[in-house]
Amino acid sequence: xSLYHRPIPxxxxxxxxxxxxxxxxxxxxxxxxxxxxxxxxLINAVSGGSAEYERFLDRSGQWWLVTINxxxxxxxxxxxxxxxxxxxxxxxxxxxxxxVPPPLIAAAHYAAWLVLSAVIAWVILx
Amino acid sequence: xxxxxDVLVIGGGGAGLRAAIAVAETNxxxxxxxxxKVYPMRSHTVSAEGGAAxxxxxxxxxxxxxxxxxxxxxxxxxxxxxxxxxHEAPRELLRLEHWGCPWSRQxxxxxxxxxxxxxxxxxxxxxxxxxxxxxxxTLFQTVxxxxxxxxxxxxxVTKLLVDDGRTYGVVAIDLAxxxxxxxxxxxVIVCTGGCGRVYPFTTNANIKTGDGMAxxxxxxxxxxxxxxxxxHPTGLPFTGILITEAARAEGGxxxxxxxYRYLQDYDLGKPEPTPVMRSMELGPRDRLxxxxxxxxxxxxxIDTPYGPIVHxxxxxxxxxxxxxxxxxxxxxxSKYQNIDPVxxxxxxxxxxxxxxxxxxTDIHGATPIxxxxxxxxxxxxxxxxxxxxxxxxxxxxxxxxxxxxxxxxLFAGLYGGxxxxxxxxxxxxxxxxxxxxxTRHLDGRERIADIRTEMQITxxxxxxxxxxxxxxxxxxxxxxxxxxxxxxxxxxxHSRTFNTELVALLELSFMLDxxxxxxxxxxxxxxxxxxxxxxxxxxxxxxxxxxxxxxQREPDRAGRRVRYLPVTIxxxxxxxxVYGR
Amino acid sequence: xxxxxxxxxxxxxxxxRIEPVVQSYQVPLxxxxxxxxGLTYIKDHLDGTLSFRxxxxxGICGSCGMTVNGDPQLTCATFLTDYAPGPVRVEPxxxxxxxxxxxxxxxxxMDKLPxxxxxxxxxxxxxxxxxxxxxxxxxxxxxxxxxxCINCMLCYSACPVYALEPHFLGPAAIALAQRYNLxxxxxxxxxxxxxxxxxxxxxxxxxVGECSAACPxxxxxxxxxxxxxxxxxxxxxxxxxxxxxxx
Numbered sequence: 005x006s007l008y009h010r011p012i013p014x015x016x017x018x019x020x021x022x023x024x025x026x027x028x029x030x031x032x033x034x035x036x037x038x039x040x041x042x043x044x045x046l047i048n049a050v051s052g053g054s055a056e057y058e059r060f061l062d063r064s065g066q067w068w069l070v071t072i073n074x075x076x077x078x079x080x081x082x083x084x085x086x087x088x089x090x091x092x093x094x095x096x097x098x099x100x101x102x103x104v105p106p107p108l109i110a111a112a113h114y115a116a117w118l119v120l121s122a123v124i125a126w127v128i129l130x
Numbered sequence: 131x132x133x134x135x136d137v138l139v140i141g142g143g144g145a146g147l148r149a150a151i152a153v154a155e156t157n158x159x160x161x162x163x164x165x166x167k168v169y170p171m172r173s174h175t176v177s178a179e180g181g182a183a184x185x186x187x188x189x190x191x192x193x194x195x196x197x198x199x200x201x202x203x204x205x206x207x208x209x210x211x212x213x214x215x216x217h218e219a220p221r222e223l224l225r226l227e228h229w230g231c232p233w234s235r236q237x238x239x240x241x242x243x244x245x246x247x248x249x250x251x252x253x254x255x256x257x258x259x260x261x262x263x264x265x266x267x268t269l270f271q272t273v274x275x276x277x278x279x280x281x282x283x284x285x286x287v288t289k290l291l292v293d294d295g296r297t298y299g300v301v302a303i304d305l306a307x308x309x310x311x312x313x314x315x316x317x318v319i320v321c322t323g324g325c326g327r328v329y330p331f332t333t334n335a336n337i338k339t340g341d342g343m344a345x346x347x348x349x350x351x352x353x354x355x356x357x358x359x360x361x362h363p364t365g366l367p368f369t370g371i372l373i374t375e376a377a378r379a380e381g382g383x384x385x386x387x388x389x390y391r392y393l394q395d396y397d398l399g400k401p402e403p404t405p406v407m408r409s410m411e412l413g414p415r416d417r418l419x420x421x422x423x424x425x426x427x428x429x430x431x432i433d434t435p436y437g438p439i440v441h442x443x444x445x446x447x448x449x450x451x452x453x454x455x456x457x458x459x460x461x462x463x464s465k466y467q468n469i470d471p472v473x474x475x476x477x478x479x480x481x482x483x484x485x486x487x488x489x490x491t492d493i494h495g496a497t498p499i500x501x502x503x504x505x506x507x508x509x510x511x512x513x514x515x516x517x518x519x520x521x522x523x524x525x526x527x528x529x530x531x532x533x534x535x536x537x538x539x540l541f542a543g544l545y546g547g548x549x550x551x552x553x554x555x556x557x558x559x560x561x562x563x564x565x566x567x568x569t570r571h572l573d574g575r576e577r578i579a580d581i582r583t584e585m586q587i588t589x590x591x592x593x594x595x596x597x598x599x600x601x602x603x604x605x606x607x608x609x610x611x612x613x614x615x616x617x618x619x620x621x622x623x624h625s626r627t628f629n630t631e632l633v634a635l636l637e638l639s640f641m642l643d644x645x646x647x648x649x650x651x652x653x654x655x656x657x658x659x660x661x662x663x664x665x666x667x668x669x670x671x672x673x674x675x676x677x678x679x680x681x682q683r684e685p686d687r688a689g690r691r692v693r694y695l696p697v698t699i700x701x702x703x704x705x706x707x708v709y710g711r
Numbered sequence: 712x713x714x715x716x717x718x719x720x721x722x723x724x725x726x727x728r729i730e731p732v733v734q735s736y737q738v739p740l741x742x743x744x745x746x747x748x749g750l751t752y753i754k755d756h757l758d759g760t761l762s763f764r765x766x767x768x769x770g771i772c773g774s775c776g777m778t779v780n781g782d783p784q785l786t787c788a789t790f791l792t793d794y795a796p797g798p799v800r801v802e803p804x805x806x807x808x809x810x811x812x813x814x815x816x817x818x819x820x821m822d823k824l825p826x827x828x829x830x831x832x833x834x835x836x837x838x839x840x841x842x843x844x845x846x847x848x849x850x851x852x853x854x855x856x857x858x859x860c861i862n863c864m865l866c867y868s869a870c871p872v873y874a875l876e877p878h879f880l881g882p883a884a885i886a887l888a889q890r891y892n893l894x895x896x897x898x899x900x901x902x903x904x905x906x907x908x909x910x911x912x913x914x915x916x917x918x919v920g921e922c923s924a925a926c927p928x929x930x931x932x933x934x935x936x937x938x939x940x941x942x943x944x945x946x947x948x949x950x951x952x953x954x955x956x957x958x
Contacts (some may be wrong), residue, residue, distance in 0.1 A: 005307045005627065006725045007808035007816055012874055019781065023871055026919040090918050094937035101849060168764075169821070171862050172772045224839040230831040230894060232851060232858050263771055264858065271887070274825040283821070306810055326831050335766040368743050371769045462769060465788055466743070499850030579755030620760035628811040631759040 028079070029086050035079035038072070088113045132557070135280070136160040136542040137535075138299060138315035140287050140342060143168030144527035145264070145506025145534075146321030147269040148222075152535025154276045157543055165282035165302055165313065167337060167633070170270045172336040174323050175527065178262025179374035179458060181254035182524035184219035190251040192216045199522060200702045202248040202414050203486075203515025204660035206355065206677065208698040211493045211511045215522075215529050222528035225257050231268040232257050234455075244455075245379040245523045248414040248709075250407050254521040259374050259458040262291060265524060273704050282313070283509020286633055287341065288561045290318065290349040291553045296500040297349070298553040301560040305633065308626025310564050312557030314549050316542035317501045319534050320346060320489060321527075324507040327637075328645045329482040330586035332435075333365055333372040342508040344640035346489045347647060351497045352680040354510040354695075356644075357652035358486035360518055361419035361595050365481025367436035368369045369466050373478055375520040377444055377459050377471075380451060384418070385441040385475070386430040392440070396421040409710035416517040416661045417709065419480040423595050435475065441475040448472070480595060486514040486661065487651070490680055490695075495534025501541055505534040512678065516660020522650035565589075568632060574620030578634050581619060582641070584611050589645055593652045600664040602653045609646050616642060646690070651679040654692045672704050716740040716791055717759070717798035718749050720761065723809045731809070733800075734758075740795060746786040747775055750813075770927060771918035773863035777813050778802040783868040783925045804868040817864055823880055826906050828890035832899025850895040857890035857935050859928040864890035866922035866932050872915055879915040880906070882932030889935040892942075908943045916940075 017027040050058035091113050092106030137153045142164050153162040185195050195216040200207055227233055232258050234242045246254040257264035273279055299314035322342030324336025347353050364373040386392040391401040399409030425431050429530035431438035440711045449472045452460055465472050488510035495503040506527045513526060592605020610706045623631040657671035658664050715737045736757055738749040747765055750768040754761050765775040770788040777786050780800050807815035866882035873879050888907055892900045907913055916936045923933040
């Protein structure tokens with residue numbers, strides 16, 4: 005019996021929006037990793053004293069680094085939003101025998117995100 | 131090539147899977163295999179909707195289930211078989227519950243039961259209205275836990291190997307490769323289901339072509355009570371998709387074109403707003419389908435491009451009940467009829483649904499051929515007699531599947547051993563025949579589909595809900611003609627790889643034999659009983675015909691003879707069938 | 712409405728060609744006709760060599776899954792009029808080896824299914840004489856959705872992870888494992904843990920969600936997988952922190 009194996013087309017991920025989002029989301033992990041590296045560099049700079057920190061800020065202001073960080077931000081946002089979209093599927097909560105509606109679980113995630121962001125903003129900006 | 135097993139089950143539906151498990155449980159040392167022309171979870175058990183009967187409620191009793199079954203059968207069933215059946219059905223259904231079947235429940239966690247046609251008490255277990263689907267998948271998944279059960283998925287059996295009154299196995303084609311193989315076995319259990327596809331309008335799946343009945347018939351086994359063909363009163367027009375009896379058990383009404391609950395005119399009781407057991411819409415299927423024919427004759431049905439219809443009214447049940455208990459009905463109506471039963475009337479008409487007859491077996495599933503067993507719709511034990519009650523067929527698959535499995539295991543344990551050389555020669559002959567089938571039709575003039583369509587129309591005209599001698603003689607002659615034309619049928623496809631046209635050819639050949647057995651039995655039974663209604667013999671005749679018809683091929687295969695076997699009566703002497711009063 | 716529609720059927724006939732070819736057929740365009748009715752019309756009247764699987768024609772046996780205009784569909788539940796004026800392209804299900812024409816080899820799924828042990832596992836089996844295992848309607852609701860899988864393989868066909876990583880257990884098999892994990896009668900979750908938590912199990916899934924979009928029975932296998940990810944992660948933390956007896 006000779007079976008036919010359909011080759012996977014090079015641009016299969018353009019066939020559907022969901023496939024594209026899936027590939028972009030996979031790609032977003034690179035940018036999440038980049039944010040971690042960037043954060044470590046920042047901490048290193050802060051621990052090296054104010055001169056070191058100033059140099060770090062100067063470097064960060066260069067156009068190419070700003071561009072990378074803007075792109076990274078977009079990808080990290082995509083990562084976060086799709087993650088929150090997934091949460092109601094994974095988390096099944098029952099209150100008094102009734103299942104909490106999935107949109108409520110998603111809303112709770114966004115609310116928590118907002119609160120955490122506000123706390124961090126307060127710590128930094130006060 | 132050959133393979134060898136102790137017990138070979140043909141068919142992977144409810145009865146076949148249950149039989150295979152019974153073999154494995156009875157004697158784990160036996161090598162048991164299931165050969166099926168489709169993957170087991172595709173088997174037609176999957177389409178059963180309404181439920182499975184087994185006494186469960188405190189106010190019910192085995193005797194009442196037995197009496198309902200006996201009277202429903204118009205006294206043609208064997209009462210010892212019915213007593214065994216009603217006794218073992220609850221246990222089998224419980225076993226399925228232990229294996230994980232998602233039966234619908236009462237609030238306290240106990241099994242829920244619903245009403246069903248012809249049943250005096252609520253005793254039909256259900257898994258919403260997808261009972262067959264859940265039973266089949268539960269059985270299939272449970273079979274996966276028995277690594278000793280070997281499966282030949284998508285293998286098509288073309289011949290039973292029988293020598294000197296004893297079976298030794300089968301010849302089968304592996305559809306994917308086209309390879310033919312002789313598979314020997316000490317015992318063979320036929321569980322291939324019914325043959326609704328010999329009719330033009332049926333609830334039955336495409337695979338229901340009577341293969342097992344024809345295999346046994348050709349091997350010399352008698353077929354029993356083949357004239358009893360059940361028309362289900364509620365199928366969707368055009369597709370023939372089944373709308374379960376549970377729709378009426380939950381309170382649905384049948385209305386003619388004037389919106390009138392016409393069943394009250396046919397000695398089926400008085401219309402009440404809520405369902406009454408054994409009355410009106412909860413009458414037996416044969417009587418309901420016959421009432422439709424009379425309504426049609428009176429011009430009180432509605433003509434559509436797909437034939438006359440009446441209406442099933444579920445609107446008063448409300449969306450909540452329909453979604454909870456009849457979700458599949460709603461899904462089917464919406465998908466295949468573009469209507470919502472919550473707000474609209476469902477068009478329905480009678481549709482060929484089930485074969486009461488089948489391979490003649492005793493209450494252990496044994497046929498007169500040694501080592502050959504049968505269970506499920508393909509078999510006739512008989513618990514269904516002249517008319518099966520809704521929700522008795524699923525437990526029948528379990529009870530008699532298990533019985534046949536145990537009996538076959540016992541037989542194989544006792545009588546294993548050498549395969550006679552004559553059997554291997556038969557196997558080689560069959561492999562050669564299949565080779566010729568693949569090529570000999572190169573110059574044929576007839577199309578398979580044309581012969582099949584004509585056969586189906588012949589059967590509907592000759593042995594429909596009402597029959598008479600003239601129409602049946604005509605049908606018989608037409609079948610002979612179709613058999614002759616079949617010899618000249620063409621196939622376009624000569625490939626070995628998944629040749630579905632070759633399968634269609636072999637299926638048609640099986641169906642022609644089964645069709646012939648139906649007409650033959652129907653012609654000989656000169657009375658009206660249950661699903662066999664003759665306009666030329668309108669009364670039941672217990673003097674002559676309180677007996678099973680057995681039709682058997684003459685050894686030279688040219689002729690056929692019909693004889694009668696007395697019905698076994700234990701506790702319920704023949705009486706009048708009373709519904710709604 | 713035109714009275715005919717073109718079906719462009721992708722055909723693979725290993726004995727003739729090593730590559731599939733497209734063959735066009737004109738079939739009647741009628742109300743209520745499913746794609747499957749078009750295919751059986753071809754088989755019966757135009758070309759007996761066309762091979763495809765079908766059986767129940769009511770969307771429950773799971774035989775007739777194919778790719779219709781790029782989407783995985785049950786062809787018995789997809790209607791010609793929805794594709795008018797056509798043409799309609801009918802291909803075998805994606806991500807499976809093709810045996811012939813529209814018939815694919817699902818052996819891989821059939822081999823994987825038993826590995827997740829989709830059957831009731833009990834520490835102690837009670838005899839049936841003691842009656843049913845009690846299960847309230849609420850407990851039934853916990854797993855009912857995941858028990859609706861008809862094994863039609865549309866989810867595997869829609870899943871890009873399965874396409875790229877053939878060792879992936881896949882949506883239906885994992886959903887069926889969850890069906891038993893969530894059944895109040897089952898005590899076998901720990902026996903399914905290793906296979907489900909393996910790299911070929913839930914962690915291969917990256918939540919594309921197409922399996923749930925393709926599912927004709929609203930099983931939502933994506934939800935089953937994400938739910939088990941949470942269970943597995945919680946279990947892993949418990950295993951790490953707690954002594955054996957307290958898990």
